[in-house]
Structures are given as structure tokens and as C-alpha cells.
Amino acid sequence: MTLEWEQVIVDAADPVALGRWWAGALGWVTVHDAPDEYEIRPAPDRLPGLLFVPVPEVKTVKNRLHLDFRPVDQRAEVERLLALGARHADVGQGEATWVTLADPEGNEFCVLGARQG
The missing domain is CATH 3.10.180.10 (2,3-Dihydroxybiphenyl 1,2-Dioxygenase, domain 1)
Incomplete structure (x- = not known):
């Protein structure tokens, strides 16, 4: 079996704002920009990436990852x-x-x- 690590999903109240923050922090590029999905990668054709998606609840405890x-x-x-x-x-x-x-x-x-x- 062969698996390729595509991305890490990050739950966010504001996926676009948080995705833009991480893109700036890491110096990565945006590969998908929509209100319900914001994806960044080290380069357009390089994996893995970070995909920010909206969730209604706020973060309340320490992340498990x-x-x-x-x-x-x-x-x-x-x-x-x-x-x-x-x-x-x-x-x-x-x-x-x-x-x-x-x-x-x-x-x-x-x-x-x-x-x-």
C-alpha cells in the first residue's frame, strides 16, 4: 500500500484569515482560496499542505495534534x-x-x- 500525505486539516472560525496568517508565518503559497476552504503549501506542487475549514465551535482545550x-x-x-x-x-x-x-x-x-x- 502506498499513501501520500496530502494535507493537515485545521478547523477555524475564519479559515481565510487563519490561512493567510499561516501562509505569512511560513512563507507558503495559497493554492485554494474560498470562504469554506483555504489551502496553503510550501510551493504549488509540493505536499503536504495545510487546509483551513470552517467550524462553528470555538477551540476550548489544548490541541491533540x-x-x-x-x-x-x-x-x-x-x-x-x-x-x-x-x-x-x-x-x-x-x-x-x-x-x-x-x-x-x-x-x-x-x-x-x-x-x-
Whole structure:
């Protein structure tokens, strides 16, 4: 059996606004722009992507799935993401080498430190 990872679905109150935020944060391109589906990818023909879809309920608890990113400069990247509208998030991580942030709709993600070794 062969599977290709197409995308991660992200529930959103405002799929277009959240999709645009993530496109700017990641430097990805928009491949589908509609009120009920907003998809971004690293490049038009590169997978996987992120697909933002509307849901009526608001986020109330910690995400069961989150994304981790490893930048070259953690401090600079955290500052850039905060300036774009991310905020610090506490999910019980305690003292950690990564920084937990949340996007404008509260979805947690981590900005990792330098790779060891």
C-alpha cells in the first residue's frame, strides 16, 4: 500500500484569515482560496499542505495534534511570529528548550531550539 500525505486539516472560525496568517508565518503559497476552504503549501506542487475549514465551535482545550518548527535562530523566529500575531501558550510544558506559541485562533505550535549534535 502506498499513501501520500496530502494535507493537515485545521478547523477555524475564519479559515481565510487563519490561512493567510499561516501562509505569512511560513512563507507558503495559497493554492485554494474560498470562504469554506483555504489551502496553503510550501510551493504549488509540493505536499503536504495545510487546509483551513470552517467550524462553528470555538477551540476550548489544548490541541491533540500540533506542529513543531525548527528555525535557524529560535529567538529571532519567536519574535517574528509574535509580531505577526502569535502569542505565548502554556500547555504545561514547564521549563523546555522549545517555545510554545499559539496562532491567532489559539492553535498551539512549538518553535524548537537548535538541533543537538
